Amino acid sequence: MDCCEEAKLGARRLARCLQKLGFKVRFSAFRVVNVLAVCSMPFAVHLVDFTKNNRPIASYEPELHPAATYRIKNLKATVQVFSTGSLTVTGPNVQSVASAVEHIYPLLYECQKPRCK
């Protein structure tokens, strides 16, 4: 089942719970506002180089957060890149999240760390 439908189902179950407890329940205008997805690259990423290459769009502050944040304006999606190659993508809908990953893949590929083992 599509994850958005699952979310709606979950919300309905909760409403049903409240209903059973005796509250008057109204379920209307359900809307998915934010989608969060995780994925992982098969390679590790060098965050400092990545930030240097994508200067204003990407920001990396190791004192604050271990990941580099890349905000895609036209998709309104944010990608957090970790040095292990894992990504966390947030966006307003599933489509934007998917496009964000496609967008960022070539940029990450350039700054990948050579694997040694």
Added chain:
Amino acid sequence: MSSRVCRTCGGSDIDVDQARGSAVCTGCGSVLEDNIIVSEVQFVEGSGGVSSAVGQFVSADGPVKAPLLGSGFHTGVGKESRAQTLQNGKRQIQQLGSQLQLNQHCLDTAFNFFKLVVSKHLTRGRRTEHVIAACLYLVCRTEGTPHMLLDLSDLLQVNVYILGKTFLLLARELCINAPAIDPCLYIPRFAHMLEFGDKNHEVSMTALRLVQRMKRDWMHTGRRPSGLCGAALLVAARMHKFRRSVKDVIGVVKVCQTTLRKRLTEFEDTPTSQLTIDEFMRVDLEQECDPPSFTAGQHKVKMQQLEQELARKLDEVEGEISCYKEEIETELEKSRPKLRGIYAAYAKEMDPEDEDVLSSPSDPEDKEGDDADLQAAAQRLTQDFLCQVIQEEGGRAPQEVETEGAGLPAQGASLASILGNASLGLQESFHTFNLPEPDQNPDEDPSPSGELDLEGIDDQEIDKYILNEKEVEVKTELWTKQNADYLKEQKEKEERITKEKEQGTYKEKKKKYKKREQIEAATAGEAIEKMLERKKISSKINYDVLRDLNQPAGSPASEPPGGAAAAPRKRLSRRRRKAGDANAELSAGATMMTKRFRRLISSTPRKKKAAPQVETAVVTETASEAVPEAPPAAVPGPAPAEAPPPVETEEEEEAAEEDCVSALRLVGDYGCEEEEVF
């Protein structure tokens, strides 16, 4: 200019004398201009013979409205506020910067950043000290000083992440690319704090090498640089036979023990750790490692795979074991002494039950607790039944007993099979069969407006989420205990309120904001007046001039206000220009344009199509982008602004539509020339 060509003789040789301020034709000698306005610096002799230049310094972003509406204005109002802010900021920067031991050049740069920030209105809604701290940290990063954000937060007693947020925002807005932090920068500072005496330099060098090695081993990405420095310094100290405990180091470096230990362990995993001290100083290994979290992740994946394999093997082995078990049992059966007569019959009855009851525990999917209880209960039931049967059996024929007995094992078997089968559904049905059913009510009709669709929702599952009576009690107790403080506070507050009410001194401190009444005004000018009056922005505004704005302009606008009216929209006309100027500087006097104000302004044009200028000017003031001009003739439709705030777009669109009509009309009316737009 008339000094180009002489009026009398037509000669073009004009001599302009700056000192006397006159222009004379060299041909006929006629004086063309007298008292030319010169723009030269004049000097005045002060007391003691000191000559000083005449004039005042006017700041570039100072009072914008000063020269314009000439009739008796106080020009000092706006300037003071801005100057005060900057002065205040400068003072705070000096204070904080001296605590960090920054040199004057850094402080000046920080002050420049601060000026930029103020001019971009980024200080609004943020504490000045946060902004100051962010500016200082920006300087630290660009200069490469070994100051951490943590130091700043220590001084200010503010959460690091809040400062970090402000810093990131400022860096983004000011388009300043702060270079990434290099842990090598911090080494000398921490080494100094650890007091290595004479050998300070050597220890620092060793620590530096270690950090560089760590960088190559990908230990530094995503980590706080201070943690790495701490680990490197600890190792370097030990290498040079200094005794520095973990506690000393963490006191200086400001990470916690766990982090330091972890870094040390990670370093231990690298091949470099195997080298001796001398080898390390001389040799650099070529091999680079993967980052530790990456290896940890891989490790985890491997562990998972191993576990899966083990589980599979266990299943196989279990299968084998149960086969053996069965075989053993059958063998035992055969070897048992056989009972004769009636007892044989009983034995046959008992055995199948026992086997079923015995076989159920070996079922791996059993939930131990529940099933044990159920089994015990079932066993007791069957035993009771059997006892009953045996008692009755005394008076009955053995055949009857047999049939009943045959019935018994069937029942016992069915009970046991229910027990043995531990899947959820069957357990539930058992529950529902035995225990009193709480959920008797059928699906209630959802409230008609809510329309809660019950499709796909398993009611029984929902019931499990809802706690039963006993659990509710327990939870209530827990919650009250946890939130005892808050509940006490609430009670005290209520008591206080009731007491004050009795005394009659209770002041209702309601935080409700009264809904502002809509301003009713006939014209836009009146509306502005009333709004300004109410808002008390300035009592020094000349309303007469305001009122004149809406009438056709007599004099063209003088120099437009610098910077304030960044007019990206393509609506131009003489009238508008003047209105734009006046209003722009008005609103520059007014601090923040509230949404209401804008909507207010735009609401009046709806009533009167003739006066959209006010709103446009107001709108243009708040926008801070500069878009190239366009001749009024080419005003086609709404200006495609880059990133207009949502409120403004709707107003623009309305205005733009009106523009199409009125601009054309105006163009026809006035035949305006192109005017420069800022």
